[in-house]
Amino acid sequence: MTQAIPNSYRSGPDDTGHFGIFGGRFVAETLMPLILDLQKAYEDAKADPAFRKEMDGYLKAYVGRPSPLYFAERLTEHLGGAKIYLKREELNHTGSHKVNNVLGQIMVARRMGKKRIIAETGAGQHGVATATLCARFGLECIVYMGAVDVERQQPNVIRMEMLGAKVVPVQVGARTLKDAMNEAMRDWVTNVHDTFYCIGTVAGPHPYPMMVRDFQSIIGEETRVQMQEIEGRLPDSLIACIGGGSNAMGLFHPFLDDPSVDIYGVEAAGHGLTNLHAASIAGGRPGVLHGNRTYLLMDEDGQIQEGHSISAGLDYPGIGPEHSWLHTIGRVKYLSATDEEALAAFQLLSKLEGIIPALEPAHALAKVSELAPTLPKDHLMVVNLSGRGDKDVPQVGDILKGRQS
Amino acid sequence: MTTRIDTRFAELKAEGRAAFVTFVMAGDPDPATALEIVKALPKAGADIIEIGMPFTDPMADGPSIQAAGLRALQAGMTLRKTLQLVRDFRSSDNKTPIVLMGYYNPIYIYGVDKFLPDAKAAGVDGLIIVDLPPEEDAELCLPAIKAGLNFIRLATPTTDDKRLPAVLANTSGFVYYVSVTGITGSASADSSVVSTAVARIKRHTKLPVCVGFGIRTPEAAHDIARHANGAVVGTALIDALKGSLDADGKATAKTVGAVAELAAALAQGVHGAKQAAE
Numbered sequence: 085m086t087q088a089i090p091n092s093y094r095s096g097p098d099d100t101g102h103f104g105i106f107g108g109r110f111v112a113e114t115l116m117p118l119i120l121d122l123q124k125a126y127e128d129a130k131a132d133p134a135f136r137k138e139m140d141g142y143l144k145a146y147v148g149r150p151s152p153l154y155f156a157e158r159l160t161e162h163l164g165g166a167k168i169y170l171k172r173e174e175l176n177h178t179g180s181h182k183v184n185n186v187l188g189q190i191m192v193a194r195r196m197g198k199k200r201i202i203a204e205t206g207a208g209q210h211g212v213a214t215a216t217l218c219a220r221f222g223l224e225c226i227v228y229m230g231a232v233d234v235e236r237q238q239p240n241v242i243r244m245e246m247l248g249a250k251v252v253p254v255q256v257g258a259r260t261l262k263d264a265m266n267e268a269m270r271d272w273v274t275n276v277h278d279t280f281y282c283i284g285t286v287a288g289p290h291p292y293p294m295m296v297r298d299f300q301s302i303i304g305e306e307t308r309v310q311m312q313e314i315e316g317r318l319p320d321s322l323i324a325c326i327g328g329g330s331n332a333m334g335l336f337h338p339f340l341d342d343p344s345v346d347i348y349g350v351e352a353a354g355h356g357l358t359n360l361h362a363a364s365i366a367g368g369r370p371g372v373l374h375g376n377r378t379y380l381l382m383d384e385d386g387q388i389q390e391g392h393s394i395s396a397g398l399d400y401p402g403i404g405p406e407h408s409w410l411h412t413i414g415r416v417k418y419l420s421a422t423d424e425e426a427l428a429a430f431q432l433l434s435k436l437e438g439i440i441p442a443l444e445p446a447h448a449l450a451k452v453s454e455l456a457p458t459l460p461k462d463h464l465m466v467v468n469l470s471g472r473g474d475k476d477v478p479q480v481g482d483i484l485k486g487r488q489s
Numbered sequence: 490m491t492t493r494i495d496t497r498f499a500e501l502k503a504e505g506r507a508a509f510v511t512f513v514m515a516g517d518p519d520p521a522t523a524l525e526i527v528k529a530l531p532k533a534g535a536d537i538i539e540i541g542m543p544f545t546d547p548m549a550d551g552p553s554i555q556a557a558g559l560r561a562l563q564a565g566m567t568l569r570k571t572l573q574l575v576r577d578f579r580s581s582d583n584k585t586p587i588v589l590m591g592y593y594n595p596i597y598i599y600g601v602d603k604f605l606p607d608a609k610a611a612g613v614d615g616l617i618i619v620d621l622p623p624e625e626d627a628e629l630c631l632p633a634i635k636a637g638l639n640f641i642r643l644a645t646p647t648t649d650d651k652r653l654p655a656v657l658a659n660t661s662g663f664v665y666y667v668s669v670t671g672i673t674g675s676a677s678a679d680s681s682v683v684s685t686a687v688a689r690i691k692r693h694t695k696l697p698v699c700v701g702f703g704i705r706t707p708e709a710a711h712d713i714a715r716h717a718n719g720a721v722v723g724t725a726l727i728d729a730l731k732g733s734l735d736a737d738g739k740a741t742a743k744t745v746g747a748v749a750e751l752a753a754a755l756a757q758g759v760h761g762a763k764q765a766a767e
Contacts, residue, residue: 100624109624110593112549114645114670116622117652256555262546269548274671276647372594372620373546385567386598388545 093340093415096406101290101376104412106405109289111375114273123291125196130298135191142187146220147177149184149302153310153466158436159452166459168452169319170439170469171307171335180442180471181303181331182213182284188299189282190217198280200224204268206233206261206327207397207444208240209471210284215249225249228267230260233396239475258390261327261400265374285328286404289375293404300334307466308338315464321346323455324468325447326418327362327398329407331470340415348455349407350448352393353420362391363420364403365411378405394423394479395443397471425450430473430480442471443480492614493586494639494662497536498697498718507714508663509534509759510699511752512590512723514541514557515574516566517730522740523561526730527578529749531585534756537699539617539721542571542591549619551674553724553731560738568595568604572611579612588641588662590617593629601629605636615639615662623655630659643667644690653693663697663719664690674724677703684716707758714762722755 096103109119129135143149152175156168173181186203193201201223205211211227218225227244231253234241244251257263272281286293286300304322311319322339324332326349339345354361361367364379371380373388381389381401391401410416421429429449434440441449448467456465473480501508511530516523530538543558543566550558575587589608596604596618608616616633623630623642630640639662647670648656657664666686668678678686687698700713701721713720726748733747734740 109622110620111622112619112645113622113643113656114549114647114667116624117647117649256552257545266546266548270551270672273549274675276670372592372597374548375620377597380594382594382598384598385569386544386595387562388594 093410094337096409097290097294101294103406103409105370106378106408107290107293107376109375110372110377111289112273114276118276119289121196126192126291126295129192129195139188139191143302147183147187148175150306150310151175153307153314156437159433162436163453163456165461166321166456166463166465167461168456169311169464169466171303171466173303173331173468173470174441174472178209178213178216179474180209180213181300181334181468182210183216184302184334185284185296185299185330186210186213186217186282189295190221190223193280193282194221196280198278200275200279201282202226202228202268202271202279203282203284204228204261204264205284206264206399207395207442208233208237208244208475209397211249211251212240212243212247214282215244215247218249219247226271227251228254228264228271230254230258230264232259233261236479237396237475238478260390260396262388262390269374285330286333286406287328287374287376287378287402293376293406296330297333297337297406300330301337303331303334303468304336304338307335311464311466318342318345319464319466320344321348321463321465323348323350323448323452323465325350325398325444325470326403326407327352327400327444328402329404331468333404333406335466335468336416347416348451349416349418350451351418351420352391352395352398352447353422354392354394356422357420360392361420362393362399362401364401365408365418366420368401370408373402376405378408379403379411394426395447397442397444398447419451421447421450427480427483429453439469440473440477441469442473443476445470490637492637492639492662493584494537494588494614497586498663501536506760507717507762508536508697508699508719509710509756510537510539510701510719510721511535511726512539512541512721513726513748514543514554514561515571516543516561516564517557517727518560518734518738518740518744519564520566520570520574522744524574524577525745526748527574528581529745530752531582533749533752534760535585535752537586537588537719539588539590539723540571540574542568542589542595544592544595547592549672551672551724553727554673556731557727568599572607575611575613586614587612588615588617589613591619593618593620596629601632605633605638609636609638613638615641617641617643617665619643623658626659634659634661641665646670646686650689653690657694660696663699664694665721666690666698666700666717667702668700669702671702673702675703677705677709680712680716683713687717707754710755711758711762714759720759726751
C-alpha cells in the first residue's frame, strides 16, 4: 500500500471521511441521514464560539482539567534512561480520558435535541463517563456491555447503575466490546428518530473518528503547553495504549507535524501475537466493520475474529481508521504488550509511584519499561496514563492471589 | 442489460401480481440442507430468492438471522461456498432470480475484482449489501453494475424525498423498502403506512418496489402485496427452519419441508393479492 506523504499529517479526514483508504461511512441506509445530520451539527458546533466556551467551562469545573503532567521520578530512576512524564488523565472526573469525548458528544446531542443516549462499553470507563454526563444533563442513558465484561468489570457496572443508566449485558458472540458495539448499532437503527449514539473511541462511521479525536486532542494540546512550561521544549517521544485508540489519538494528534517527536502506540498482545490477542495492526489487515475501513482481526473468509486481552478496554478486533493510516504512512510506530507485561507494569507503577494505573495504560507502561532504558537521560517521554486502576483491583487481585496459592 | 430480475418482474406485471421474495441463509443449518431448501423455494412459489451471505457481525439483523448466520459459519460456510450453492442451484433452475444479501467485508476480502465475475458466472443476478450506502458507491455498486449485476438498494423510513434520488440513482432490479426503522424480525409496519411510502418512492422511480422487514404471516404478506410489487419474508422462514432442528441444532428429515410449507402458505397470500399499486 503506497500512499503519498501529505503536507500535514493533521489535515484528515477528507470530506467523505477518509484517511487515505481508511475510514468512510459503511452503514445501513437507515442511519445515513442521521450521520449526515450529525456531521452538520458537529461542524456548526465547532464553528460556534459559544460551544467552545461552554465546553471549556465544563472541562475546567466539572472534569477537572487541565490534568497534570507529572514527572515520574522513581520510575525514571528505576528504568535508568529517558525522563518519564505521566499525563494524568486518570485524575479526570470519572477516572479516565473518556469523559473528554463524552462531554463533547453530549453537548452536540443537546444541540440536536436528542434525549436518549446510547453507548457501548468495554472496560466500563466510557459507559461510566456517558452515564455521568447523562445524569448531569438529565438524559436517558442505555449502555451496552458484553456479558463477559459485565462480569470482570463489576465496579463500573455498579457505578453506571448508581448514576441512573440502564446497563444491558450483551449475550451474543464473545460477549465483549465488539458485540456490545453491534448491539448498540442495532438499537440505534431501531430508535434513530430520538437517539444519539455516543461512540467511545476514534472509530465508527465518519464523522465519529474525527469528532472523537477533536474532543480528545485536548490531551495533547495541554501536554505541549505543560512540557514547554516544565522543560522549555517539546517532548521527544509519546506513548499510549490502543484499543480503538482514542486516548492515543488525543495525545498524538497535536504532535503529528513535529518531526522531532517519536510516537508509539501500544496494542494488546494478549497471550502473544501467535496466540489469542487484540493487536489489529500487528495481526490484522484492512477490512470493513462498524462503519469504517480499518485494520481488523479476521479469518481468510473475512469473518471477524474475537480480540483477546486481559484488559476489557483493549479487547476489540479493530482500531480507529486514522491509526491505520498513520501506520501505513509510518508516522506512528505500533508496538504491542502481552497480558503478562501489562500486569508487571501495573504492579511496578503502583509500587514506585503510588499510582494504580488501569490495565489499559499498563500496556503502554510495559513498553516504557523496554524503551526508556535504551534512551539518553535527557530524552523526554510522555506516557498517557489514560485511566485509573480502581476498576481492575478485584480482577488483578484475583489473578495475583491465584498465583500465590 | 436485462437480468433475470428484470425478466421476472416483467412477467409478474403481465400477470398482474406481486412478487413473493424469500430470504434464507446460505449454509444454514448446513451447506447440503441449505441447497435443498433453496431448490424447494421456487416450487413453493418463491418468485425471487435472496440468499444471505453469513457474517459474524450482522449489525442490521435481529436474533433469528444472527443465529442463522452463526449456524452456517459453524457448519463451515464461506463466501466461496455460497457461490457454489448458487452454481448448484443454477444447474436445475435457470430462471429464478438469485440475489445475494449481506455485508461488505467478506466481499472486500474475497476481492471485488474477483468476486463480481465469479458471482455473475455462478448465476447471481443482484446484490444487496446492507452497509454500502450511496456515499460508498465506488466500492462495489458501480463495479457491480459494470459487471452486469443489479445493485439493489434499501430505502427506509428515514430516506426522505430529498435523499431518495441519491439512493435510487444507481439502483437497478428493484428497490427494497425497509418498512420500519429497525433490525430484521422487528415488528411490522401498518399496511396503510407502507402504501403511502411505496407511493412516495414510486414518484421517484419506475423500478418495482418490494417491501420487507416484519412480514411473518400469509395475511400480512397478502396485505403488503396489495400495495407493493413484492413482499419479502426472511425471519419467519428462518424461524420455521430453526423449529425443525434437533437438540444439537442439526437438520432433521422435517427441515426442508418446514421451510417449504411456510413458503407455500406465504406465496398463496402474496399471489392472492390484487395489485393496487399499478
